[in-house]
Amino acid sequence: MLKNKFSRQAIAFAAIILASILLFPSASSGPVTLTWGLLAMILASNVLSLFTK
Amino acid sequence: MTAILASLPIFVILVLMVGFRWGAARAGAAGYLAAFLLAVAFFGARTDVLAYAHTKSLLLTFDVLYIIWAAFLLYRVADEAGAIKTIGEALPRLTRDRGMLAILIGWVFASFLQGAGGFGVPVAVTAPLLVGLGFTPLVAVLIPSIGHGWAVTFGSLGSSFQALMSATGMGADALAAFPALFLGVSAVISGLLVAHIADGWAGVKRLMAPALIIGTVMGTVQYLIAVAGLWNIAAFGGGLAGLLVCIPLVQWGQKSSPGSRLPIAGKPLLVALSAYLILVLLTIIILLVPAVKDFFGQVAIAVPFPETTTTLGYISPAGTNRPIRIFTHAGAILVYSSLLAFLLYKRAGLYKNGAAKRILNGTLKSVLASSLSIAEMVAMAVLMQQSGMTEAIAQGLADMVGAAFPLVAPWIGAVGAFMTGSNTNSNVVFAALQMRTAELLAYSVPIILAGQTAGAALASVAAPTKVVVGASTAGMAGKEGEVLRALIGYTVILVSLISLLTLLAVFIWK
Numbered sequence: 001m002l003k004n005k006f007s008r009q010a011i012a013f014a015a016i017i018l019a020s021i022l023l024f025p026s027a028s029s030g031p032v033t034l035t036w037g038l039l040a041m042i043l044a045s046n047v048l049s050l051f052t053k
Numbered sequence: 054m055t056a057i058l059a060s061l062p063i064f065v066i067l068v069l070m071v072g073f074r075w076g077a078a079r080a081g082a083a084g085y086l087a088a089f090l091l092a093v094a095f096f097g098a099r100t101d102v103l104a105y106a107h108t109k110s111l112l113l114t115f116d117v118l119y120i121i122w123a124a125f126l127l128y129r130v131a132d133e134a135g136a137i138k139t140i141g142e143a144l145p146r147l148t149r150d151r152g153m154l155a156i157l158i159g160w161v162f163a164s165f166l167q168g169a170g171g172f173g174v175p176v177a178v179t180a181p182l183l184v185g186l187g188f189t190p191l192v193a194v195l196i197p198s199i200g201h202g203w204a205v206t207f208g209s210l211g212s213s214f215q216a217l218m219s220a221t222g223m224g225a226d227a228l229a230a231f232p233a234l235f236l237g238v239s240a241v242i243s244g245l246l247v248a249h250i251a252d253g254w255a256g257v258k259r260l261m262a263p264a265l266i267i268g269t270v271m272g273t274v275q276y277l278i279a280v281a282g283l284w285n286i287a288a289f290g291g292g293l294a295g296l297l298v299c300i301p302l303v304q305w306g307q308k309s310s311p312g313s314r315l316p317i318a319g320k321p322l323l324v325a326l327s328a329y330l331i332l333v334l335l336t337i338i339i340l341l342v343p344a345v346k347d348f349f350g351q352v353a354i355a356v357p358f359p360e361t362t363t364t365l366g367y368i369s370p371a372g373t374n375r376p377i378r379i380f381t382h383a384g385a386i387l388v389y390s391s392l393l394a395f396l397l398y399k400r401a402g403l404y405k406n407g408a409a410k411r412i413l414n415g416t417l418k419s420v421l422a423s424s425l426s427i428a429e430m431v432a433m434a435v436l437m438q439q440s441g442m443t444e445a446i447a448q449g450l451a452d453m454v455g456a457a458f459p460l461v462a463p464w465i466g467a468v469g470a471f472m473t474g475s476n477t478n479s480n481v482v483f484a485a486l487q488m489r490t491a492e493l494l495a496y497s498v499p500i501i502l503a504g505q506t507a508g509a510a511l512a513s514v515a516a517p518t519k520v521v522v523g524a525s526t527a528g529m530a531g532k533e534g535e536v537l538r539a540l541i542g543y544t545v546i547l548v549s550l551i552s553l554l555t556l557l558a559v560f561i562w563k
Contacts, residue, residue: 020111027104
């Protein structure tokens with residue numbers, strides 16, 4: 001699935017959106033580790049996009 | 054030194070897109086990663102700064118993508134029904150004058166298409182038409198590229214202008230007038246440049262009067278619609294007014310002879326235009342009738358953000374984002390229009406089996422890559438803003454260019470559009486920076502932002518990503534460098550004009 005450019009971009013986009021939604025409640029009242037987990041998810045999505053030719 | 058460090062993510066995007074010809078999604082990811090690392094390592098962004106920056110960027114991304122997705126949906130609904138083809142085929146029947154055809158198709162019709170759709174469509178649709186009418190492929194790409202730049206900010210149903218508002222938190226009432234004024238003036242100049250590209254100085258001389266009339270009408274109509282609050286259809290209205298004025302003017306300077314003008318079937322043309330007429334009607338009803346606007350405007354996304362501080366002491370004050378009104382948003386009006394137009398075209402028997410699936414698939418495939426790049430670049434820009442990097446660049450720029458800033462601001466927008474291939478992306482990346490620099494130097498923020506977006510609009514047509522699309526549709530694939538070299542001169546003239554207008558405006562409207 002991840003071999004297809006469209007799928008890779010769709011996954012990266014969806015992961016960025018999902019993590020960004022969850023970051024607000026997480027930063028407001030959640031544990032710091034969860035917030036960093038979500039930030040890591042966004043970073044990983046950008047790395048995926050970076051290597052999608 | 055801090056300003057140079059802060060501007061690294063922007064340079065990363067510039068070098069990767071222009072130097073290494075990366076796509077916007079890959080380069081945007083690189084720029085975002087650079088911004089994230091710098092924000093944490095050098096600008097003291099704590100966890101809460103990073104987290105809230107991402108939620109703010111999500112809202113901004115949604116605000117912009119809502120229009121882009123819905124605008125492309127409407128374009129696909131019309132295109133699948135053959136509406137764009139019908140309009141395109143009707144125009145060459147009006148005249149056989151070469152210069153006038155360039156004006157009609159490459160300037161007026163391309164601007165109308167930019168108002169209605171954008172996304173590279175004006176050049177992709179009109180360049181092959183011009184080649185078919187006998188223009189060389191290079192000229193066929195140059196004419197619509199230069200012809201539609203003035204309609205970019207308020208085109209694509211206002212997505213670039215929406216980005217300008219979202220990135221600065223300012224409303225249309227404060228921001229619409231100056232870009233509409235600057236771009237209105239450049240509309241006239243664009244028409245003269247199109248006449249020059251098509252037929253040299255002889256063409257400029259011969260077509261001066263119709264170009265001045267049409268350009269003034271298009272620029273004025275765009276201005277009036279934008280300041281009336283209907284900015285999402287301002288370029289569309291300007292382009293449509295241009296088409297209406299153009300029809301009686303097309304035989305300007307020609308001797309009337311049999312066969313110089315062929316008949317046009319009115320009904321198919323009206324049906325073809327109906328998607329956009331529905332859009333105009335709905336926009337007017339929803340945005341201008343207070344009872345309707347209030348009823349539909351009840352649901353809004355407004356998130357209250359707390360104050361954040363970096364370890365270096367940069368404070369982002371507490372506040373709510375600019376409310377996104379889900380059912381009166383320009384994107385919502387486009388969705389309603391798309392649904393109604395789909396039903397109308399279907400009733401007229403213009404769709405083949407499976408049209409709805411093709412429209413949705415085509416929309417999704419076309420907008421995904423640009424959606425990802427916008428999400429990345431918006432996140433980069435907001436992260437830079439929240440961590441004080443934008444402030445550092447603004448301080449550096451203010452110190453470096455000082456009083457010359459009004460002349461420089463449009464070039465910043467232009468470079469942003471050239472590197473990202475998009476007026477929208479340029480506004481996302483640079484609008485907050487331009488606003489802060491204008492504040493530091495005590496210049497009018499709306500005027501500087503007008504310079505930003507107008508410079509970006511006119512330079513976006515020369516962006517390598519757009520040139521590749523234009524060149525491929527006119528049969529010039531592999532010769533993009535030739536197109537780019539020819540485009541640069543005309544683009545420099547137009548952006549220089551915006552620089553001068555910005556300088557003039559800050560002295561007139563202090």
